[in-house]
């Protein structure tokens with residue numbers, strides 16, 4: 001089987017040489033062990049401004065196993081990865097995506113491939129603990145995982161974008177037509193058999209994190225809003241709650257008014273503040289409900305993927321590696 005390793009790179013000149021050496025080492029070992037027939041490394045240069053692309057070109061010239069894709073501008077990690085996946089979906093039987101900075105343990109690729117050979121489509125690399133992250137990053141990440149799951153997303157705890165995908169899992173993934181990419185949340189929706197490989201996460205090999213706080217925050221907000229319309233529903237609930245409070249406040253204000261123990265003007269103020277506030281929120285919530293519906297519709301996500309087919313009609317069943325590139329027919333009912 002052909003294995004591709006996808007590496008998104010943004011200004012990674014400091015680590016790229018080491019990364020290439022380690023990854024080609026892993027490919028060689030896999031090949032010697034007879035686990036793969038061919039292996040490729042695909043670097044996706046996400047609009048770097050340093051020598052990253054020059055290095056990739058040099059590596060590719062020196063080693064036929066190495067290739068590169070250069071994006072026209074900095075599109076962000078998720079889109080760079082997506083570009084790599086689209087390429088791999090038509091060039092490889094399976095692909096492992098890994099960050100360029102060697103924080104993820106390249107050794108974990110070996111058990112991933114083993115799982116793939118046992119017929120598993122998705123292998124999540126999950127880090128054992130986050131000792132190498134700062135206190136802040138560790139805890140904000142934990143909060144984020146909890147929040148996404150509480151809001152109805154399904155992400156794997158402590159799993160970043162280090163994973164193996166079979167060809168059909170990649171094809172399924174790239175068939176999601178949405179523009180807000182949050183791969184971590186999309187992969188579980190593919191639903192094919194999956195497994196987990198545990199590894200220790202290291203310090204960045206060299207260079208700075210390409211995810212400063214600002215990018216992290218926008219990644220988190222994208223993650224939540226591209227999976228959940230629940231925040232909109234909470235506005236509706238809040239509006240309802242305020243209307244209920246308003247009814248109580250109005251009753252109280254009228255009661256006080258009748259008993260003449262109020263300053264002139266107080267009753268009308270209290271009544272209108274609560275009532276109008278509640279109604280405005282409720283109206284926002286109702287509009288939000290429709291916006292949420294539109295949002296879900298415009299994503300035009302595929303409804304399902306067929307995992308297995310049985311029966312004589314499918315005697316020449318399309319399995320893992322033989323499914324055709326871009327074969328959308330497998331998403332259709334088999335009637």
Ligand code: UDP
Nearest residue numbers: 008009010046076077080099100209210211
């Ligand atoms: N990356 C990218 N585009 C970006 C930011 C990051 O392709 O705009 C790549 C980066 O080169 C690395 C991976 O995404 O391979 C993860 O980034 P980083 O290690 O800086 O993030 P952290 O581990 O600090 O969360």
Ligand code: MG
Nearest residue numbers: 099101103204
């Ligand atoms: Mg990193």
